Amino acid sequence: MSDNKDHSTGGEQQPREEGGAPGRVVGTPSPAAERRLLPEGDTAAPEGAGEELDEQAAKRAERVVASLFVLAFAASVAFIAYYIGWSGRDGGMHGIERARESNLWLGGTMTLAFLAMAVGITIWVRRLMTSQPVVQERHELRADDATRESFAKTFLEGAQESGITKRPLLRRTLLLAAAPLGLAPLVLLRDLGPLPEKRLRHTYWGEAVRRAKAQGKKGVRLVVDGTNKPLKVSDFATPGGMITVVPEGIEEHSEHPLNEIAKAVTILINVPPDKMSPRMRARGWDVNGIVAYSKICTHVGCPAALYEQTTHHILCPCHQSTFDATDAAKVVFGPAARPLPQLPLAEEDGYLVATGDFPEPIGPSFWERG
Structure with missing residues (x-):
């Protein structure tokens, strides 16, 4: 009975698999070092090398x-x-x-x-x-002259x-x-770019209100985004609701309606009047508890499109900035640095109308607003 020892070298030999090559003695150089991808002295040029062009x-x-x-x-x-x-x-x-x-x-x-x-x-x-044919020999990494x-x-x-x-x-x-x-x-x-200059200071609400007042009206009517249906006060009389609105006529009168809608988009919320803060009541921009805020979050510009009825909080789903709808959209949580701008509202012939533009620029503060 033999053991797997190589008595001539004193090293331990790996066992030989059945039908395979004999195991290499541990500690000896690998036979791979003696193998070459190309035979020694084989410098044959590839086919077509050195041929002159027609x-x-x-x-x-x-x-x-x-x-x-x-x-x-x-x-x-x-x-x-x-x-x-x-x-x-x-x-x-x-x-x-x-x-x-x-x-x-x-x-x-x-x-x-x-x-x-x-x-x-x-x-x-x-x-x-x-x-x-190019023969490249391997040397040390440092190149000499x-x-x-x-x-x-x-x-x-x-x-x-x-x-x-x-x-x-x-x-x-x-x-x-x-x-x-x-x-x-x-x-x-x-x-x-280009830099927006002063284009973000105002939205289409201001232009629409000026056009309406020139016609002897109190303000521009609010229409439901997507249907363009004018919104009556009675249509939005249930507390706890929220809807997205835009100025009436924005698609007909603006040169770039989609861009203008993106800036003027507004959320309409019905909050209980007895829940409003004193400064909200003093401002007088609501109609029977119906208030309007810019839908563009003041953090990075995402749509603040979620509303929690029990707490009356507006939530931006991007980074969880939270605003209090009963207190002029004051920031109560999250990374937003300032409240959502509020739109002044009034009632005219039973319809909800805006009487002015947002009093401050919409969107996050880092936007270049001129």
């Missing part, structure tokens, strides 16, 4: 590649021109109405630019580059073989195509 075919390929680079340049310029010029009219890509058109043109021109560049470079590599000189020589040889120095037409058209692509990310910074 100059006539190369010229044709050169013209094709140059045409593709010029096409990539034109598509990149079209991308930038559309982004800066045509997309800026009528609300441009910052408006909701033309988002589909902007996506189509911007995506199409950028796709064409990258595709033309990719096809051109592929044809360049396959039709215009020759190949030479001889290695640097060898690298420079190899780099120059590679540049010569690629045709980048021999074919100035390709070099120039490649740089031409790449230049606007490099500028495109800088142009996209325009999406961080």
Whole structure:
């Protein structure tokens, strides 16, 4: 009976599996170190290496590649021109109405630019580059002077073989195509603006009220968002309810109705009059307990769209900012720094009307409001 000891080395030998190779003695060098991916001295060049190009075919390929680079340049310029010029009219890509058109043109021109560049470079590599065998030996990571000189020589040889120095037409058209692509990310910074200036100081409520008062009315009627149905006081007489409203005529009279609705959207809440705080009653902006607040949370601009009837709290579901509907939407919990702006209300011919704009800018304080 034998043990798994190699008496010549004193090391412990791994057991031999049935039908397998004998186990290696622990502590001896791995046989993998003696194996090579390529046989010693095998420096055979790949097939086709060093072959001279057919100059006539190369010229044709050169013209094709140059045409593709010029096409990539034109598509990149079209991308930038559309982004800066045509997309800026009528609300441009910052408006909701033309988002589909902007996506189509911007995506199409950028796709064409990258595709033309990719096809051109592929044809360049396959039709215009020759190949030479390159033997690379592994040394220490620190490069000496001889290695640097060898690298420079190899780099120059590679540049010569690629045709980048021999074919100035390709070099120039490649740089031409790449230049606007490099500028495109800088142009996209325009999406961080333009600055709204004073457009967030006021909403469409103010303009609608001025138009209504010019016609001898007390204010502009509130309509239900989505149905545009004017809201009577009797329609919203049950305490505990909440509904979203917008100014009447906002879609007919505003130049960019969706943008204006996004700013003017308001929540209407019916709270018991005896629960209102003294400053709410002194303000007199309610109609039988019906109050109106901006729906845009003052934290980061999410819709404050939840209402808890028993506590009379308005909740923003994004970050749980909570506002007290009975006390001028005062912040009672969460990261919001200031109350929701309140809209002044009145009654006219049985309908709920707004008598003015929000007294302060809507949205979070960090928005640039001019």
